[in-house]
Amino acid sequence: MQEVNQELAIKHGLTVGEYNKIIELMGRNPNLVELGIFSAMWNEHCSYKSSRIWLQTLPTKNKYVIQGPGENAGVVDFGDGDVVIFKIESHNHPSYIEPYQGAATGVGGILRDVFTMGARPVANLNSIRFGSPSHEKTKYLLNGVVSGIGGYGNCIGVPTVGGETEFDECYNGNILVNAMNVGIAKKNKVFYSIASGVGNPVVYVGSKTGRDGIHGATMASAEFDEDSESKKPTVQVGDPFTEKLLLEACLELMQKKSIVSIQDMGAAGLTSSSIEMASKGDLGIKINLNLIPCRENNMTPYEIMLSESQERMLIVLKKGKENEAKKIFEKWGLDFAIIGRLTNTKKLELEYNKKIVCSIPIHSLGDNAPKYKREYITYNYPKSINHNSEIDKLDIKDSLLKILSHPNYSNKSWVWEQYDHMVMTDTIQKPGGDSAVVRYHGKNKGIAATVDCVPRYCKAHPKSGAMQAVCETWRNLISVGAQPIAITNCLNFGNPEKKEIMGQFVDSINGMKEACEALDYPVISGNVSLYNETNSVAIYPTPTIGGVGLLKNINNMMTYNFKDSENIIAVIGETSGHLSQSALIYDIIGNKEGPPPQINLKEEKKNGLFVSELIKNKLVNAVHDISHGGIIVTLAEMCMASNIGAKIKVSGSNTDKIKYLFSEDQARYLVEISKKNLEKIKKISATKNIKIDFIGKTQSEIFEIENNLRISVKELKTNNESWFKNYNKS
Amino acid sequence: MKLQVIVTLKKDVLDPQGSAIKNSLSNMGFKNIEKLRQGKTFEITIKEKNEKVALSKAKEMCEKLLANMTIEDYSVKAIKE
């Protein structure tokens, strides 16, 4: 075996300090296999060394949380013995290198994280962010990623029901692919990864092991440079057909009483799964590498341990249950191999050709992994900017159409029609609305899910941006009539060794913390992706939030399309005219300066609960949360979704009108009210001290702002539906 | 024995993938391509010393599974290991 020295350790992505710590923990120099294992477990992706101390400050409990962070996914109580299990994860770096496979394996990985807990996956969501549309790689990446997400999700038969797609030049060198999955299970049939029972057999199931993705986890923690093209061989290749078989086989086995613990082989494959299971149980594990099903000849122990071949699981079975389990996996045509046993040595021991090729104290890999408190700065809320000179001569109609036809605000059906969003026949609200809703199979309740972030807000002021992301998911769940339960987070940032970036991270955590606490909406799972930089240019801080809510009765689900003409339109919440970082100022005018809108958590809660009550008492016909583009764009979306127009009145100078229509003040909703409910709503809003503006009414076909603009809803749609088609034509 | 099977689309069958690939190449600067059709190749290592028998088995594989005889043609040949 190759001689291990400091130089080799550095090549493996370890620092000198980390290498010395390994020697200290081992009491000797590690061999190559051991070095490889440490490098995989101690890189950022697996160890969370830059983020752990901050993640531990997040709120992770409320009365619904059964399992918070620390397991493969989080678990929340949905009543009647039903639970919902969900998580979001990133697959950014591989997707930049090979977009189809990178995105596909991202979907595959998050699916496994959910079904390894005993849940049948019922919904996929994703958040994908690309560079500027004019950047030479964007079209290729967009098509590859969308095809990959569809290719994997469709084949495995889980509907992809929601997401976000965005373009900004800050992602030119680093795209983001965050994949979320939601599954359902019975409360008393949730499976965890804590191994127990010395002597219990450790079993490998799924695809054979090949040389895919060796050092994939290390790549996830590295910045890109001009050599990124040559990194291609390290991308994993996914096989959704095998994953479907694996899913069915695992769920079938889970019906029996034979599993002690189970974990999927994700980043750092066999290494991370075996180590995490054993160390959680405070046990050791001994594996015979000659028994690992391999796809290639002559794989070395190093390669076997670090391979990131997909669609594999590691299971600790109860003694005596091996044959029962084997039969199930054979029926589904999958490899099944008893590869080792749990021991009481508290060591990871690997045997190969009758020799011990690795012996590492198990806790040194996980619990004793480095934990850094990196230097960071704190960002003050930027000074406000007066945009009057930029907007006083703006034409409202022109501005509206520019936003509607902008890639970030265009109709995204080009994207989600490539995803099967109907399979499993439980999709009650499909992509395009505030939240996706899937019926809890066989029951009368629903699961609402949404994923959001506004990175330009986060860049302007990380703390506010992160708070806003949490609040927007909360509002999106409320808008469909669901009760928000908990969130999962995917924190995408640049290089944490730079104090400016670490500062963005810390501020984001603090912003999330405050919002989660105020809304009783904790974090139950998540993922951190750092080093999203190319040639030292970082992405905007992008804390993507995935929110899940409970819809007690699916017949009470709310939608955002107008239901009839001659109904009243109202704005709930205060409009103060904040334009900085809005779609109008940032994307259309091109001014990137200024603070994001302020978040008032008390207002968010108050207004949200009011809207919930209106929906519950059937006092509103349509609800849409006011976000990008402000009232005017939100209103246009409600019209386009229904082919029903609107007529509203705004007063003041042109500047005042633009501020009112395009500002992105938070904690607001647009609602449609039948005349018969008007008085009741006025009464309730008065008692609850809710700001509500009755701005106009719905009407047939025409979208109108009195004395200002008149346009057919048809024309709005033509403008809104053309960008993706035209972009991808050639 | 190693055999190579090539499966191609019959002449008149529509090939949307082939068209897209040709357009892509054209956009990349390869302007002289008149036609492009996409096919498949299979490399089969078979335990059979007699070449005639091996080729006949391969033909059977094609007609039963590897090629859709409605829209595809096939050719088989032995290749050097």
Next chain:
Amino acid sequence: MKASVIVFPGSNCDRDIKISLQKFGIKTSMVWHADAKLPKSDLVVLPGGFSYGDYLRCGSIASKSRIMKEVINHSKKGGLVMGICNGFQVLVESGLLPGVLIRNINLKFICRNITVKVTNNKTNFTSKAKRNSVLEIPIAHNEGNYFASKDLIGQLEDNNQIVLQYCDATGNINEQSNPNGSMKNIAGIINKKGNVFGLMPHPERAADSLLGGIDGSLIFKSLK
């Protein structure tokens, strides 16, 4: 009526079709592809999904499954067979229906509600629909482009084997309403005998008002 739904490795819509069949009072059993025998059935359903990952050609490997011998016998005896989406692909690969289903002309997977015209309502599968009525049913496929030789298309037309054709909301069969390039906008066909039906749209996704539409119900009602 008793139905058997065949489950191949990779089938995804088996549970979905079972729910719809049972909703309309059709007793349904699930049959594993490797089984040697079919239970006594009036109707055999090949569900949607990605059997064998769509490897080689969609439906090609599934069409060689052990159970398919029994399905072919069942159809020879006059039993009803319905293949939905991937199931339709298995039917053409197994020769129970003529023609082939190739890649969508725009090369992208499409999941969308479309409208089809009931061109032939004198079949076991469409008898409860009015002739030339328009049904809104979702599609979700990447290889739904029906292709056949000119002669074969002529035969299908002469024998009234074309059952469903993609059309616009008012029933016009035209290029704009064709989502995948299928010849003659063909969305569903039957065999000459009229007992085997293949269709690309998913009726089980349009049989529940909560899911957005119930036009698919007509097919299940016709089967009863």
